[in-house]
Amino acid sequence: MRTLARACIDEYRAILSDRGVLFIFLAGLIIYTAYYPLPYSPEVVKELPVVPVDQDASTLSRKLLQWVDATEEVRLAASTRNVAEARRRVVNGEAAGFFVIPEGFERSVLRGEQATVALYADACYFLIYRQVHTGCYKAAATLSAGIEIKRFTAAGFGERHARAARDPLPLDSRPLFNPASGYATYVVPGVLMLILQQTLLIGIGMLGGTRNEAFRNAPVPPQGGKDSYVPLLLGRGFAYFSIYILYPLFYLFFIFPLYDLPRAGHTTAVMVFLVPYVLSIVYLGFALSTLFQYREHSIPALIYTSVPAVFLAGFAWPMEAVPTWLRHAALLLPSTSGVAGFLRLNQMGATLHEVRFEWFVLWALCGFYFLLSWVCVQRTQPFPERPHPDLP
C-alpha cells in the first residue's frame, strides 16, 4: 500500500515537473479540443454556386431556376448557354456543378410528356455533391409535384386524392438524432474521445521514454524486489486515471456547449462507461511506453496512428465495410469500443445495459494491458524502488 501511494505521488510529481507532458495534457484538455472542431463549426455547407445552362429560356425554365436559387443548399452562379464553358468552370473549381435545362423543356411539360433536366455536380468532394444534388432535386421535385397535382385536379380529382394518386406510397424520412445533419455533430464527439486517447498515450510515452533513457544512463542500478510491481503499476496508473477521468466532464460541459453539440445521455452513465476506457488507455500506454527508446519517439508514433484509429472507430466509416480480420484486430484499440459506446450513450441516449458489450470489452482490455505492462515494465525497468533516478 505504501509503495502504491508513493508510486502515485512520484508520478504526479514527474508529470508536473515535465513541461512537455504538461503541454500535451493541456492540449488534450483544451487546445486540440477547441481547435479541431473549428472547420466544422458552421455544421452545414450552404449556397454552393451552380451554373445554370438554360437552353430553353422559357417561363417554366426560369421558374425552375428560381426554385433552385431559393434552396439553402445552392445558389445560381453567372449563367451560360454553353455546356463546355460550364464544365470548364467546374473543372477549374469555380462552381460546384451545372444544371442543364434542354431546349423544348417547357413544350414537353405542357404536352404532358416527361421532361428531363440534367444535373452535373462535382463528386470529387462528397459533401459538395450531396448538397448540390439535394438542392436541385428538391427544387425540381417541388415544381414537378405542383404540375402533376394541377393535372390531376384538372382531371377531376380532389386535391387530397390528387396527392395520393401522384404518389400512392409516399416515404417520410425522419432523422433520429442529429436532425440538422450537422457535420460537427457527426465528427466531433467521436474525435474528442480519440483526442483523449492519443494525448494520454503520448504523455505516458514521453515519460516512459524519458525513464528508458534515464535507466540506460543510470550509473548505479538501484535495488528492488520483484513483488512490488503490482502496487507500482496501480499507483502510477491511478495518477493518470485521476487526471484523465476529469477530461470527459470538461468536454461535456465546456466543448459541447461551445460548439452547440446536442447530447442525449445521462452524465453518470457516460462517466461509468468511461472508467474502463480511461483505465485501459493508461495500461496500454504503459505497455507501449516500454517500446520508446527516447522520449521523442512517442509523439510521431502516436500522431500517425490517429488517422487509422479514426477510421476504425466506426463513426466516420461504417464498421460493416471493414474487413472482418481488421474489425477484430481493431478491438485491441480502446477507442474502437470506447467511441462506439460513448456515441450511443451520449448522442443517442442508450442505456448502460445497451452498451454492455463495449463496456465488457473495455474491462477485458484493462486486464489484458495491465498484464502486458506488468511483463514489459519488468523487462525494461527492473528497478521499481526508484522509479526515475535521474529526474529532478
Added chain:
Amino acid sequence: MAARGANEGRLRCLYRVTRRELHFMSHSPFCTLFIVVLPLVSFAILCAIFYVETPRDLPIVVCDRDGSTLSRQLTRMADASASMAVTATARDMEEAAGYVRRGEAYAVLYIPPRLERDAKRGDAPPVVAYFNNQWLLTSGILNRALRETVGTLSAGLDLRARMMRGEDPALAWERYEPIQVDAHPMFNPNLNYRFFLLPSLLPTLVQAFVIMMTVRAVGGELKHGTAGVWLADSGNRPWLALLGKCIPYTVAYLILTNFMFALLVRFMNVPLHGSVRVLFLASVLFVLAYQVIGVAFVALSANLRLANSLAGFYAGPAFAFAGITYPTIGMPLFAKAVGWALPLAHYLHIVLQQALRGAPWQASAPYLAALAAFVLAPPILFLPRMGRLMRDDRYWGRL
C-alpha cells in the same frame, strides 16, 4: 575539428554530411520503422478499410405493423437492395429503437398498419424511414437506397392505378413525375468513397512522417550535442549541413510518394486522368515543404521536445483543415486561413485535380505556387538562427 573541411569544395562537404546521415539512418531502428515499416503498415490498413468502394448491406430493422402482401414485398425489396440488408424485424417502435441504440441497425423502416388496404383505396399512408443521422455517411447511403426502393414500389402502384383508369401504359409511364432530374456525378461517376478518401488520407500520413523525421533528424543533433561535428563536416556552412542532412529523407519520402501513387492507381484502381508530371512536381514540393517547416520548428524552439510537440500539433489535425471531407467553402475564415497555411491542403487539391478531374495544369498552378512558397520563404528567416544554434553549445543537450 571546426576548421576541418573549411577549405574543401562544397560537393565534398555535402557528400560527407549525407554519408554521415546515411550511416546514422542505417543504424537506427527508429528510421527503418518510420521510413519503411510504419508507412507500409498504415497504407495497408487504410487500403483494407476502404477496400469496398461503397458500403454494402448496411443493417436495417423493419417494423412491419401491416403484415400484408404489400408490406412483405417492400421488406423483400429493401433486403434485395445492394446498400442494405434487413437484419431484424421488430414488433413495435420501442423494440426497433433498441436495435438502433445497441448499434445493431442504422435505420428503421416503419410500415404503418393497414398499408395495403389504404394504398389500394388511394389514401396514401406514409411509410416512415427513421435514420440514425448521427452516422451521417451511412444515413446518406440508406436514405438514397430506401427512397429508390419505396419509389419503385410506389411507381408500380401508380402505374397500375393509371392503367386501371384506362390510360395507355406508355403514356401512363411518362406522366409519372413530369420533371425528371438526371444526375451525373462528375469525375467520380459511381460515387466511390475509395477514390475520394484514399488519395487524400495516404498523403496525410506522409506529411506526418516527413515532418516528424525532419524534426528528429535536425533536433536530435542539438539534443545529443552533436551539432558541432555536423557543422564541421559541412565545412562550417549551416545551409549545406541542413541540405546534406535532408537529402536522404527527401529521396526516401519521394520514393514513398511514388510508391503511394503506384499503389493507388495500380492496385486500388484510382483513376489518373491528369498529368503525372504535375503530380510528381507537386510531390517534390510537398516533401520539401514539410522538411522546411520541420527545420523551422526546430529553429524556432531550439528544443527537440518543444519542436516535436509543435510539429505534432501542426500535422496532427491537418486533415480536418484540408477541406476534403468538409469543403473549405463552408469553413469559418480562421479555419480557412489555417488550411492555407498547410501544404497538405494545397497538395491534396492538386492530387484530386490531377487524379480524378483531369484538370489542366493551369488549374493546379496556384496550388503549386503556394507549395513553392513554403519551400522558398521560410529558409530566409530561419537560416541565420539555425546557424547560431548549431554553433552555440548552450543550445545543445536541452531535453
